[in-house]
Structure formats: C-alpha cells, structure tokens
Amino acid sequence: MSPEPLLEIAGLVKRFGGFRALDGVSFSLGPGEVLGLVGPNGSGKTTCINVISGLYAPDGGEMRFAGRPLGGNAMHRRARLGINRTFQSPRPFASLSVRQNVELAAFYGHAEGPRADIPALLASLDLDSLAPRRAEDLNSAQQKLLDLARALATAPRLLLVDELAAGLNPAELARMAERLRALARGGMALLVVEHLLGFLESVTDRVIVMNAGREIFEGDLSAAVRHPEVVRVFLGSDHAG
C-alpha cells in the first residue's frame, strides 16, 4: 500500500430505518491501486459507493479524500474534487446525444488541468460511432460504457465502479479488465464492486469481502475464497461463481 492514501474510510455507518446497510466499514485506498468489494446482495457494497460519492449522507464514521474530510461536500463538488462513479443500472442523460453527455461532464466536472480529449475518450470505449445518437437509443451495455466515459471525462483521481461487467461477453470482459488496469497504471485509484470473481481476479490488487454491512475479510482474492467465513457467506448465494 502506498504511504499516502487517497481515500481513507473509518467506521462508516449508514442506516435505513432500523436496517444497518453499513455497520462500521474501514479501509483505505492509494493512487494506482484497485480494490474490489465483494459480498452477497444487500451486503452494503453499492451503499458504500453511494456514501462515498455523496448520494447518501453517512450516519457515522469518517471519510477523508486526499487528506481532507469529505463529508459536507455535495455530489457535484465531489466530482470536481476528483471522485466519480458508474451506476449499477446506467443513468445516461437520455434525451441528449452521447457526445453531449460526455461534454457536459468534461465541462462541469473538471476541476483543473487540461480538458479531456473527448474524441479520443469516445474512441477508446468504442463509442465514437455512436457519438451523435441520443443516449436513450443505446442498448444497456452501451449505456454502461457511456456511464464510464462520462465519469472518465471528469478526469477522476478516484473511480467507483459499480458492476460494470454484468452483461459483457468474455472478449468484452477481457478488454474492460485491461482498460481498468490501464487507468490504474496511470495513477487512478479504483474501487470495483463486482459479482464476477474471475473478472475481479484479473483487475484487483486486493478485495474486501462484505456481509451484512461489515467487512469479514480483507486481502488477496485467492486467499478470500479459502477463508471459512467467506465460504459460509457465499454458500447458497447465487453469485458465488
């Protein structure tokens, strides 16, 4: 782990009514590092991303980004600080064109430095031929790529990826894994929520296994699958493979 973590999470708690979706989660993540979040449905993975990205306010715990407290920043401020994300089911600006989707993010979400090269970004995600189309006319796999393109247009330092791999075929999976690794090599920190363990294996440096809002394991994915509590939690789950 790098000496200067980009994201530090300590004792994060999020409740919905009486239900504790996050029950004291702590971890840290450095630049260039890829951390996977695994766990059964409802274990708190997406909630974790929602809290870090500012969609929900936490009920307890601390979040620091680049050494500064993150709480109190609205979503659009977090985007400008360099935090961005994709969504589990894609959320494009449906009535705008693919290019407009990405241009808006590049303009509004970008704090400093040179603006993203939008044609190159679209080409790198195979969206260049779709650029003039309305986002609502894209299929759901294409909309997921658009989500990613929009997030990357803000030149994030921390990217939260929520189930990007679902619905991709093996060849696309391999390319997506390579893309994410390339982003990490460029210094970006990635937090990847994913059900497909094979995909995680090829992308992540280490994983956190969650259950019922708590971490039950942190470390290598290959070690995780031999950990007794992890095995117990995943037995009977649809997503163990």
Add this chain to the structure above:
Amino acid sequence: MPRAARDFLRVGVPVVLLFALLPLFYQNELLLFNFVLFLILTQGLNAVYGFTGYLPFGYVGFFGAGAYGFALAVMHLAAPPLLALLLAGLAGVVLGLILTPLLRLSGAYFAIANLAAAQMVYQIIANPALADITKGPYGVSLASVFAPRASYAVALVILAFVLGLVAWLRHGRFGLALQAMRDDPVSAAMAGIPVLRGRVVAWLLSALIAGLAGGVFAWHISVFYPETAFDISISIFAIVFTLFGGAATLTGPIAGVLVLYGLYNVIGISVPQYFQLIYGALIVGLVLFLPRGFASLLSRRGIDVP
C-alpha cells in the same frame, strides 16, 4: 453560426416580424396583443417545465405579481411605464425567490404547492383590507400611462427576448445541463453539474418572463381586476399550449398558441365550456398517446424540430 442563433433566425425572428406586421392588416389589436402575451407566457413556462421538468401550476402568480408590480409603481411612485415594467419583472423575480424553497419538493407536490402560492398572492392582493394599497377587489385603472402602440411594441421586444432565451436553452451549455438534470438529477450531479443552482436560475428566469408579461399586460389593458390578472386559466392555457406542441422545443409551444388560442377565439369565447371540454380531452389524449407533443411525431421520424 451557433445552432441557437440559427434557430432564433429561422423561427423566432419570423414570428416576431409576423406580429409586428399584422396590425397593419388586422384591426383587432387587443386580440393580437393577447396572442403575443400567450406566446411569451407559454415560452416562459416552457423554459422551466420543458428544461427542468418542474410544472409551475401557479405560473399565473408571477404574471399577476408583475401586473400589480406595474400598477403599484404607476399608482404610488408615479413611475414612467418602462421603469414600472422593470419593477414588474422584479416583482416576478422576488416572488420567485420567496418560492425557491418549493423546488425542494418533487413532481406533483411542487405543482400543487405552486398553485396554492399563486392563490395566496391573489387572496392577499384582492383582500378588501388592503384596498388602500392594492385597491383590493375593486381593480386598478392606469389611464395616465395608457399607450397601446408603445406597449404592443414593448411586448414584441419581450417576445424576441424569450424566444432567444429558449433557443439558447436548447443548444447552449447551461440549457443542456438543465436537460441533463431533468433526465437524471443524480448522474447530473455526479457529472459535476450544480443541480440546485441550475434549477433556481431557470425558475427565476421564467418568473422574470411572467413578471414582464404581467407588467406589459397591465400597461396595455390599463384597467383590470385581480381576478383577471390571477385567472388560473392563464396557467392552464400556457400548460396546454406547451404540451400540445411539445415541451423543450422552440416551435412546439408557438404552434400550440397559434392553433389552440386561435381555436379558442373561434369557439371559446362564446361557449367557454366547449373549449374547456376540448382542451380537457386534448390533455388526456396527449398524456396517453403523445406525451411529448406533436413535435415528437416529427422528431420520431428523424426530422429535427427546432
């Protein structure tokens, strides 16, 4: 040329020219003025409903506030008409600012709360207890500034302004950001768009437009009652005209005004119930079969509707 300027030249300028020339051939200037007024109000409502998705059911509240802003400035400050008109716009904006917290509400709640707010403004202004200031229910008379030609010309200037504004919202970056947060406020915020500020700006712009419309109405008509300036049908007409043509377009609301307000003047004035029946049925039909208005019939076939 930017697309906004091109649309404005192709659609906005001809409409303004048409209504600038029509008085030479057609005597009923009050009717023409009402057309211009509804063109302004419909586009003002389009600016907030079409681009943010917030339906201001009480849009007439800003119009009435503008009309009374103009009247109070003339009666109590002896303001010249153009200054009074600016104050009318200001009255709309101030009311908009006061109602800004309503934007925290979603969908139908916003619409209902906005309607209630417009009614309250009416009830306060029309209250006999305030007759010394507002003339209460007895209405105001502004004969000293009556100038039909000048006020018609100023109404055309406001129309040009609002048509230009909507053309800019369709293609300019700010308008695209508004459309993005209408489509999905969460991902808009994640793209770095300050959602709340965008909504407030669109809201105040449309309040300004209605305030100016109310002011120029007061100037042109010069004698009116609170029930005229706060008539809920003004909101309703603007909504129906917008839905009919297609919100978030420049031509849709114009077509809505020309067709439906034309129809209203043919059949509506003598038997208003029949017109009410027609637009009620139109709303139901549009929501069920054509929620994006007639413009969507064309855009669905790949024809670009400005």
Add this chain to the structure above:
Amino acid sequence: MLLHALLGGVVFGCYFTLIGLGLNLVFGVMRIVNLAHGDVLMLGSFAAYFLFHLAALSPLSAAPLIVIGFFLLGLPFYYLVVPRLAASRDAEMLSFILFFGVQQIIEALAAIAFGSSERSIPARVLGIGAVHLWGQSLPRAWVISALVALAAVLALYLYLYHTRLGLLTRAVMASREEARASGIDIHRVSAIAFGIGLALAGLAGVFAPFMLGSITPAMGSTINLAAFAVIVVGTLGNPLGTVLGGLVYGVGLLMMQTYLSAWADLLPNLLLILVLLVRPSGLLGRRVRLA
C-alpha cells in the same frame, strides 16, 4: 365563542376528513394525485341534488346508492387509464397532468349539462332543530354529516385492518414493487382502492350542500385545494392520518372565521405551503418526498 368555534371546528374537521380520505387512499396505493377528486365530489353533490328533487330521495337514502354507483364507475376507469400510465417514464407527473385533463372534462360536461346556477338541498331534510352539546347549539345537518364521515373512517379502517383484501392493500401501500414480487395482483387491489376513493368522494359530495354551501359545477377546484391541505397536513399516503389533517383544518378554519374572518380564505393555501416546506412528510409522517 371560543368553545363554539372549537366544537364547530371538530365537526367540520370530521367532514373535511371525509373530503380528504379518498384522495389519500388513492395516493397511498397508487402514488397518483387524483386532481379530479373535487370534481367527483361535485358530481356526488349533483347526484344527491337530482335524487332529492326528482326522486324525492333524502340524502341519507341516496348516500348508499351514490357510494355503490361511484365505486362501480371507478373500476373500469382505473383499468382504462392507470396501468397504461404506470409504464411510462415519469408516471407521477404524467398522471397528475392527466387527471387535470379529466378534471377539466368533468367540469365542462357538468357546466354544459347542469348550467352554472347555484343549487342547494334544504337542510331541513336531515331533520329540524339544533343539536345541543355543552351548552352550544350546532345545526343538525352538520352533526349528521360529521357522524357519516366518522362512519366512513371506521369502515375504511375495518377494511384495511380486518379484511384480506385490506391486508393486500396495505402491502401495496408499503411497497408496490415488493407486493408485485410476492405475487399480489396489484392492479386488482389498486382498482378497488380507486373505486373506494371515488365512492368516498361521492359520499362527501352528498353532504356538501349542507357543509360547503350551494353547489355549482365549478366547485371542484376549491375543494381540491382544501383536500390537499388536509391530506398533506395529515400525512400523505396514510389514509387514517387524514383524520388529524381534517381536524387541524376544521378547527383552523372555524378559528380563522371567528377571529380573522377577512383572511379566512388564506387558510388552506397557507397550511398547505407551510406544511410542505416545514414538514413535507406531514405531521405524522415518515415519507419524505423531496426532489
């Protein structure tokens, strides 16, 4: 004077509960704001008017007929319109606009059919003389209307909490998605709730001539605002919370009329806006409906 205003307020509050009850049930089950609620109430008033003047039926005998008739009207209307809307992208806003169109149609047709003159049913048909309570006398028609309203609240409570269909209805109110997932026929449950909503509006209409004054085809929009104020104060989507909203509204109204009569008309709008801004979840509420 204070006691009279309070007592009258409670009586009126019961009646305003009835006005809001159906609207709140429909909202709770369908997440749809029925903007035509006040106009359905108006139709109930006219039905009672014609049954009295043409068939010599007293409002108390007409009420069950109107309740059944309006319920039966609600079922096909629901299936014709609502499932179609539920599929669209912005169902809540579109349904709001749609019901606004329905409101305009009803109002126009009523104006064409009945004319715009003011009509009434003489209050003596509900019995002559005043009712005396704690030394205050209240018109008999007020007290009867309030008792009918309380009976309607009780009936709705029994339906929701002591029948199987009511249990399913509450499941749909708690979460439409989960109810669907667990195999509940949500359209059947919703259609029945919609019918009950219209029936309650019709029932409120029967007593409107005694509580709200003369009836006209245009009375619906004013009633809508009062009904919204009642259900927003008493928590949206919680039909029984309507009782609290109705009482706050009724007592507030009579207090304003007694002590601040020039500004009494402001009350529904003022209450509506204040509650929406300060406590959008209603006085009892947990659901917050923010953008």
